[in-house]
Amino acid sequence: MSWERSNGQSSVQRNCDCGLEATRRQMLLGACSGVLLITLGGAEGAIGAAMPHAEGGVLSFYRDEPWLDGTGRAVPWHPPHGCRAAREQGALSDEMLRRIDCYI
Amino acid sequence: MVDFSSDPARRGFFSPQRYDAEILECEVQGSLPADLVGTFVRLGGEWYYPPSKPDDAMLHTDGYVSTFRFKDGRVSYKGKFVRTPRFRANLKAGRQLFGYYRNRFTDDPSVQGIDGTVSNTTPLVHGGKLFTLKEDSLPQQIDPETLDTIGAWDFDGKYKSQTFTAHPKIDPFTGEMIAYGYEATGPASKDVFVYAMDKAGRVMRETRFEVPYVSVMHDIALTEKHILFPFGGYVTSMERLREGKIHWGWDGSKESYIGIMPRDGDGKDIRWFKGPERCMMHTFNAQTIGSKVVLYAPFYDSNFFPFFPNVDGSPWDPSKAKGYVRRYTFDLNSKKDSWEEEILFPLPIGDLGRIDPRYLTQEIRYAFTGFSDPTRPFDEARAGNLRGRVTNSYARFDLHANKIDRYFPGDTHSLQECCLIPRSADAPEGDGYLIGVASNYAEMRSELIIADAQRLEEGDIARVILPFRAGPQVHGIWVTPDELAPFPKAGGIDA
Numbered sequence: 332m333s334w335e336r337s338n339g340q341s342s343v344q345r346n347c348d349c350g351l352e353a354t355r356r357q358m359l360l361g362a363c364s365g366v367l368l369i370t371l372g373g374a375e376g377a378i379g380a381a382m383p384h385a386e387g388g389v390l391s392f393y394r395d396e397p398w399l400d401g402t403g404r405a406v407p408w409h410p411p412h413g414c415r416a417a418r419e420q421g422a423l424s425d426e427m428l429r430r431i432d433c434y435i
Numbered sequence: 436m437v438d439f440s441s442d443p444a445r446r447g448f449f450s451p452q453r454y455d456a457e458i459l460e461c462e463v464q465g466s467l468p469a470d471l472v473g474t475f476v477r478l479g480g481e482w483y484y485p486p487s488k489p490d491d492a493m494l495h496t497d498g499y500v501s502t503f504r505f506k507d508g509r510v511s512y513k514g515k516f517v518r519t520p521r522f523r524a525n526l527k528a529g530r531q532l533f534g535y536y537r538n539r540f541t542d543d544p545s546v547q548g549i550d551g552t553v554s555n556t557t558p559l560v561h562g563g564k565l566f567t568l569k570e571d572s573l574p575q576q577i578d579p580e581t582l583d584t585i586g587a588w589d590f591d592g593k594y595k596s597q598t599f600t601a602h603p604k605i606d607p608f609t610g611e612m613i614a615y616g617y618e619a620t621g622p623a624s625k626d627v628f629v630y631a632m633d634k635a636g637r638v639m640r641e642t643r644f645e646v647p648y649v650s651v652m653h654d655i656a657l658t659e660k661h662i663l664f665p666f667g668g669y670v671t672s673m674e675r676l677r678e679g680k681i682h683w684g685w686d687g688s689k690e691s692y693i694g695i696m697p698r699d700g701d702g703k704d705i706r707w708f709k710g711p712e713r714c715m716m717h718t719f720n721a722q723t724i725g726s727k728v729v730l731y732a733p734f735y736d737s738n739f740f741p742f743f744p745n746v747d748g749s750p751w752d753p754s755k756a757k758g759y760v761r762r763y764t765f766d767l768n769s770k771k772d773s774w775e776e777e778i779l780f781p782l783p784i785g786d787l788g789r790i791d792p793r794y795l796t797q798e799i800r801y802a803f804t805g806f807s808d809p810t811r812p813f814d815e816a817r818a819g820n821l822r823g824r825v826t827n828s829y830a831r832f833d834l835h836a837n838k839i840d841r842y843f844p845g846d847t848h849s850l851q852e853c854c855l856i857p858r859s860a861d862a863p864e865g866d867g868y869l870i871g872v873a874s875n876y877a878e879m880r881s882e883l884i885i886a887d888a889q890r891l892e893e894g895d896i897a898r899v900i901l902p903f904r905a906g907p908q909v910h911g912i913w914v915t916p917d918e919l920a921p922f923p924k925a926g927g928i929d930a
Contacts, residue, residue, distance in 0.1 A: 420444065420446075421819050421822060426753065428824055430741055432493060435825055435826065
């Protein structure tokens with residue numbers, strides 16, 4: 332497809348030898364879509380941009396080291412249930428805690 | 436199928452680890468002292484299968500013995516479940532077959548006649564052998580190299596009691612071991628058998644006596660001339676056991692007793708002293724000075740264990756389970772059967788107290804134990820909110836200067852029992868290393884801390900880092916290379 336300008340005004344003329352036929356509206360829509368996809372980094376990026384995400388980086392933890400996800404699109408990593416050591420035992424009474432381990 | 440999911444309390448750091456483990460050479464932070472040569476042997480317990488009684492005592496967990504071996508500035512780790520007859524029976528069945536703590540009436544019928552001990556309280560080295568101990572049965576002999584279980588040891592048939600204490604005492608000057616068994620002729624029996632073994636482990640003497648009432652006689656104290664037998668509060672009976680209850684209840688109306696017997700005497704010579712309600716579990720040390728006997732002990736005001744319920748049905752009261760460094764004085768020339776008790780430091784402590792082992796039976800200046808220091812921070816966000824209920828410090832009590840020095844491992848840690856290692860055979864009292872396993876709740880791992888016992892306030896010299904939880908410990912001992920031969924080969928270090 333080529334673009335031709337005549338008399339200072341932009342105009343579009345179909346000059347395609349690919350064998351496809353398209354209306355002017357369709358050609359404009361296709362061109363705009365292509366520019367948008369390129370801007371967003373392809374189809375995957377477009378989908379990601381359409382998903383809700385935080386502004387800026389996401390602070391997460393991996394193997395107890397802090398990790399900043401700069402894309403802003405990652406889901407924070409939460410350790411498996413019970414991995415944070417004594418979290419469950421905090422709710423226990425003094426008696427129940429002593430029953431588990433007298434020598435803690 | 437092994438399923439702990441119905442026990443929400445045993446999660447996170449407190450979920451049973453259930454594996455044998457070996458690290459040929461451990462990661463170390465800091466620098467291990469070059470003169471630290473020997474083995475730290477630990478004993479505790481984990482539930483290999485869930486308990487058949489949800490309110491059973493944690494003292495009924497399957498014994499787990501582990502070692503940290505130090506040589507040439509390096510350290511290895513090995514840990515293994517004690518393969519007691521009970522452990523093997525449960526493993527064969529794939530489930531828990533045993534009932535309440537020390538109540539055989541509550542076991543599955545298929546294990547009648549099988550030794551039900553878990554052997555999970557204290558390691559012992561004597562006469563060139565390594566043992567795991569629990570006061571309800573005979574010692575289990577352990578191969579020091581592999582930590583495999585060899586089997587029950589009855590001292591070549593000369594030890595007649597059905598039970599063997601978790602706290603025999605070894606005289607550091609003669610090598611003689613004083614051991615005893617209470618409930619010696621069976622559950623709820625009043626009989627106590629006392630033995631003296633020479634340093635080769637041969638039985639030299641036996642004597643027997645009956646207690647005023649059957650109770651927990653968990654520990655004794657030894658002087659050059661006397662043996663002290665403290666107990667009080669816990670009660671049991673065949674009636675209680677036949678009713679299917681856990682072995683011990685607590686009766687706060689019962690008097691406490693401390694029996695004093697000459698080391699070269701027999702059961703007829705024992706003299707009983709009485710006092711108010713006390714929970715007498717462990718001792719620091721004792722000394723005979725003329726006609727006086729002095730005992731240092733971290734006794735509690737009242738019942739320490741909530742799983743041994745009050746016999747009157749009242750709820751367990753944690754505010755009464757406070758331990759202090761106490762001194763008891765007995766006048767053997769007096770006709771009175773009471774003692775003088777002093778609380779030497781007003782700081783509540785844990786009762787896993789230790790001294791410099793070379794000073795057993797002698798005058799001591801220092802006592803070491805763990806305690807909960809409320810002035811120290813705990814990082815709840817990283818470690819979980821235990822609300823200050825952890826042992827977060829070690830203390831060195833200076834009995835002469837009336838002073839306390841403290842060690843703090845960090846704001847995400849708690850501490851297990853400490854152990855004092857003399858720097859050398861002729862180092863002054865308390866000069867050496869204080870070691871103990873710390874639980875790191877933020878990193879979900881255990882660390883063995885090594886601190887200078889004279890400089891606790893400066894923090895630790897080194898930490899041995901394990902990439903996993905080492906499991907609960909009750910007691911641990913330090914073993915020098917000349918105490919046990921052949922000394923365990925760690926494989927990696929000795930390759």
